[in-house]
Amino acid sequence: MTADSTRRDVLIAAATTLSALSMTTAAAAQLSTRPPVPPSGPKKTLGMILFDGFELLDVFGPLEMFGMLKDRVEIVMIAPKAGPVKSGAGPAAIADFEFADAPRLDIVMIPGGIGTRREVNNADFLAAITAIAQATPQVATICTGSGLLAKTGLIDGIKATSNKMAWKWATAQGAKVLWVPHARWVEDGKYISSSGISAGTDMALGLIAKLYGKDMAQWVAHRAEYRWNDNAGDDPFAAMNGLTG
Amino acid sequence: MTADSTRRDVLIAAATTLSALSMTTAAAAQLSTRPPVPPSGPKKTLGMILFDGFELLDVFGPLEMFGMLKDRVEIVMIAPKAGPVKSGAGPAAIADFEFADAPRLDIVMIPGGIGTRREVNNADFLAAITAIAQATPQVATICTGSGLLAKTGLIDGIKATSNKMAWKWATAQGAKVLWVPHARWVEDGKYISSSGISAGTDMALGLIAKLYGKDMAQWVAHRAEYRWNDNAGDDPFAAMNGLTG
Structure with missing residues (x-):
């Protein structure tokens, strides 16, 4: 065992222990208020x-x-x-609406995936997401979904992030976007964008915290037995892929 | 600020710092070998x-x-x-096969969800999953999916875990199952079961590590920008829900 790997094991053990302690303490506070009552208001359409x-x-x-x-x-x-x-992995989901028939939205989310490489050259697709994003007060992208939105020009001059392994491709879709390499997710005005794949889940909880309060986000994470990475600026995957900034 | 909340903040800060350090060190090793070459053998059907x-x-x-x-x-x-x-949340996925036409599987996974409360009383459904689980060399359950499998009797005398908020309901489906309250996931012979919802993702990476090596699991987690909770025994949600053991 090298000195480096010993150091790593010690750090991992320490982090695990401290993390367990802090979660247990945090949890006690959190459970006393569950489920929190969300602010009143009309039901939102996502x-x-x-x-x-x-x-x-x-x-x-x-x-x-x-x-x-x-x-x-x-x-x-x-x-x-x-x-x-059909998803990139195979399993298919059902679309309830085609673009033209979509209801008015409060939140729209644009995911990533291998299909972005095709849609970024599909003028009809880009026109449809442009119209929806313009009409919707909260626009979120996950992973390389920010590449699609960048290609529409809507986020020129806006801060955004994307998948760290597909960083070069995603950022090439919008030279005027203010790309932030080191971020789990980034919010700028009505736009919010996450880093790759799993980061979308953390961003979604961030958006729930914004819309319904942090207690609600913590309650949702707890129900899902999910360890929320709740710090939007904590992104080890940027450095892992040689990105700085 | 109380002494307790100060202590908690210090612990959280320490855990975050140590976690970031350990991930960066771990990542460096991991990236040098990606993507790992999986062991040869026929393609598996999940x-x-x-x-x-x-x-x-x-x-x-x-x-x-x-x-x-x-x-x-x-x-x-x-x-x-x-x-x-249709999922419990609304969005629908497509089933490629009905039970009778399903191909031979190498791995079967049984999820949880609100629908388990109905299916646990559906003799046809239970007979179908019994037949598939008996014919499949690796059987995985996620969340309250272990309640469904428990009801078939197949995991009597077998160690299993389940969702920590729905623990009472799930464990009531099989009095002879050796339920393990404090676990992210549990493996016993050909059966592997996870705790609630998000824990299924960690278990899946555990299964990938078993089938294709830990390097492969780490590479997959990295591609998904996912912080894998890779310790099957580390489960803060048990204590959060008042479960011990």
């Missing part, structure tokens, strides 16, 4: 955009978290055509 | 069971991780009837 080759967790991580707020949020799935839409 | 009211992340967390191994694993979706199956 639209998730689908396209062939979407990334499964980009879509269903955020929807798991928002799906816990069924009395406050209705989820609709929107794609170029209603009906089955 | 079948995910669907039913009305399945939990989204129970299904799509594990499938995100196994979906990264497309050249090694084919994913099929199986339900009482082929076609759309």
Whole structure:
């Protein structure tokens, strides 16, 4: 065993112990208030955009978290055509609406996935997400979904992040976007964007905290037995992929 | 600020710093070997069971991780009837096969969700999952999916875990199961079971580590920008819900 690997093991053990201690203490506070009462107001409609080759967790991580707020949020799935839409991994989800028939949304989410490489050259697709994003007060992207949104020009001059392994491709879609390499997620005005795949789940909880309070986000994470990475600036994957800034 | 909350903040800060340090060190080792070459052998078929009211992340967390191994694993979706199956949160997935037409599987996964409360009283459903589990060399459950499997009697005398908020309901489905309250996931022979919702993703990476090596699991987690909770015994949610053992 090298000195480095010993140091690493010690650090991991220490972090695990401290993390368990802090979570237990945090949990006690959190459980006393569950479920928190969300602020009153009309039910929100969250639209998730689908396209062939979407990334499964980009879509269903955020929807798991928002799906816990069924009395406050209705989820609709929107794609170029209603009906089955195949993910990059194979399994298909159902689009409830085609773009033209989509209801008015309060939140729209644009996922990433291998299909972004095709859609970024699809003028009809880009026009449809432009119209939806312009009409929607809260626009979120997950992973390389920010590449799609960048290509529309809507986030020129806006801060955004993206998948760290696909950083070069994503950032090439919008030279005027203010790309932030080191971030789990980034918010700028009505736009919020996450880093790769799993980061969308953390961003979704961040958005729940913004809309319904941090107690609600913690309660949702607890129900999902999810260890929320709740610090938007804590992103080890940037350095792991040689990105700085 | 109370002494308790100060102590908690200090612990959280320490854990975050140590965690970041250890991840960066671990990452450096991990990136040098990516992507690892999986052991040769025939492609495996992974079948995910669907039913009305399945939990989204129970299904799509594990499938995100196994979906990264497309050249090694084919994913099929199986339900009482082929076609759309609605999740508890609303969005629907497509079942490729009905039970009777399902192909031979190498791995079967049974998710949880609100629909388990109905299916646990559905003799046809229980007979179908019994037949599939008996014929499949690796059987995994996520969340309250272990309640369904417990009800079949197949895991009598076998160690298993389940969702920590639904613990009472799940464990009541099988009095002879050796329930383990404090675990992120539990393996016993050909059976592997996870705690609630998000824990299925960690278990899936544990299964990938078992089948293809820990390097592969770490590479998959890295691609998904996922902080894998890779210690099956580290479960803060048990204590948070007043469970011990």
